[in-house]
Amino acid sequence: MIPVKGYAAPKANIPLAPFKFDRREVGPHDIQIDIKYCGVCHSDIHQVRDEWGGSIFPMVPGHEIVGTITKVGSGVTKFKVGETAGIGCFVDSCRHCPACLAGLEQYCEVGMVATYNGRDKEGQPTYGGYSNQIIVDEKYTLHISDKLPLSGVAPLLCAGITTYSPLMQWKVGKGHKVAVLGLGGLGHMAVKLAASLGAEVTVLSTSASKKVDAEKLGAHHFVVTSDAEQVKAVNNTFDFIINTISAQHEYNFYLQMLKLDGTMILLGVPPEAPTVAAFNLIGKRRRLAGSLIGGIKETQEMLDYCAERGITSDVEVINIDYINEAYERMIKGDVRYRFVIDMASL
Numbered sequence: 001m002i003p004v005k006g007y008a009a010p011k012a013n014i015p016l017a018p019f020k021f022d023r024r025e026v027g028p029h030d031i032q033i034d035i036k037y038c039g040v041c042h043s044d045i046h047q048v049r050d051e052w053g054g055s056i057f058p059m060v061p062g063h064e065i066v067g068t069i070t071k072v073g074s075g076v077t078k079f080k081v082g083e084t085a086g087i088g089c090f091v092d093s094c095r096h097c098p099a100c101l102a103g104l105e106q107y108c109e110v111g112m113v114a115t116y117n118g119r120d121k122e123g124q125p126t127y128g129g130y131s132n133q134i135i136v137d138e139k140y141t142l143h144i145s146d147k148l149p150l151s152g153v154a155p156l157l158c159a160g161i162t163t164y165s166p167l168m169q170w171k172v173g174k175g176h177k178v179a180v181l182g183l184g185g186l187g188h189m190a191v192k193l194a195a196s197l198g199a200e201v202t203v204l205s206t207s208a209s210k211k212v213d214a215e216k217l218g219a220h221h222f223v224v225t226s227d228a229e230q231v232k233a234v235n236n237t238f239d240f241i242i243n244t245i246s247a248q249h250e251y252n253f254y255l256q257m258l259k260l261d262g263t264m265i266l267l268g269v270p271p272e273a274p275t276v277a278a279f280n281l282i283g284k285r286r287r288l289a290g291s292l293i294g295g296i297k298e299t300q301e302m303l304d305y306c307a308e309r310g311i312t313s314d315v316e317v318i319n320i321d322y323i324n325e326a327y328e329r330m331i332k333g334d335v336r337y338r339f340v341i342d343m344a345s346l
């Protein structure tokens with residue numbers, strides 16, 4: 001076994017604290033990564049607080065992982081020691097079902113193995129990237145370009161792919177009016193990526209203070225959702241709404257902003273079940289859809305796309321002992337726009 005240092009939540013709603021554990025030895029198809037940075041996703045908070053149910057403790061969160069390869073197994077063909085590599089939201093899947101064969105491992109019919117708060121094929125709990133080492137099969141490892149600052153690349157492994165995948169699925173581009181709902185980690189990547197594809201982007205936010213940033217990120221318009229006049233002006237106008245809100249909110253209020261045949265794509269996972277008025281969909285043949293992260297092939301495509309265009313996340317790099325405060329700030333919407341842990345602080 002390989003001894004690892006990390007930070008864990010011992011139980012739901014107990015602050016994270018230093019934690020030592022073991023990882024498996026490097027197998028023939030495995031890669032060992034010395035973790036340099038790990039992004040902080042709102043899903044970490046939902047799971048640490050057991051807001052979705054079924055959380056496994058102690059929990060070492062973190063699924064936006066980048067670092068340097070320190071060891072490769074004898075059968076590894078795609079990676080070498082010394083290269084930079086990334087790990088996203090899952091570390092294994094069944095590999096045989098139609099979804100896995102189609103490169104859509106996130107929708108594996110048997111169930112993907114989540115990077116943390118999951119169980120591997122031996123039934124052992126998985127531990128994530130708030131740690132100094134990780135060992136993963138090369139099939140679930142991503143190549144990372146050295147062109148971009150690594151701290152800003154880490155959030156691409158979740159916030160980047162989660163927003164890129166629906167933009168590809170719905171072929172978003174020139175001529176589309178796209179609203180990004182919620183300007184946090186996912187939201188700011190949605191703005192950058194949708195704008196890079198040529199869409200006309202509007203940010204819908206509760207925080208008037210984020211207007212200047214929204215424009216710098218590439219948004220063309222900004223709507224404060226508490227301002228009735230501004231909201232009225234955008235009702236029935238969007239082709240797509242990319243909904244990244246993490247907390248309870250009223251879907252009907254936003255569905256009305258879609259034009260005929262418009263689609264609201266849910267990315268955010270508020271713990272409470274929302275209600276949807278049928279007439280809000282029927283009246284304009286609107287669609288309500290959802291999307292979960294992205295497969296390995298598409299994640300690599302997204303990383304290469306971002307490397308070519310110089311797209312990274314806007315980050316606030318923190319020491320790991322700041323993680324509990326970082327969570328409190330994220331819940332208040334006070335992050336511009338992703339916290340990333342510098343693992344040298346561990």
Ligand code: NAP
Binds near residue numbers: 042185186244270
């Ligand atoms: P985040 O950085 O905390 O951003 C969420 C944003 O939502 C906030 O910055 C805020 O933006 C807005 N917001 C928060 N509470 C709100 C409320 N009550 N009403 C209206 N707006 C509110 O979170 P994140 O890391 O981007 O994650 C967002 C959600 O996506 C989480 O639920 C997370 O679990 C989920 N997620 C899903 C996937 C997937 O595969 N589908 C992947 C990753 C994360 P403003 O200040 O602009 O209003």
Ligand code: ZN
Binds near residue numbers: 043158159
């Ligand atoms: Zn995430």
Ligand code: ZN
Binds near residue numbers: 097098
């Ligand atoms: Zn599968």
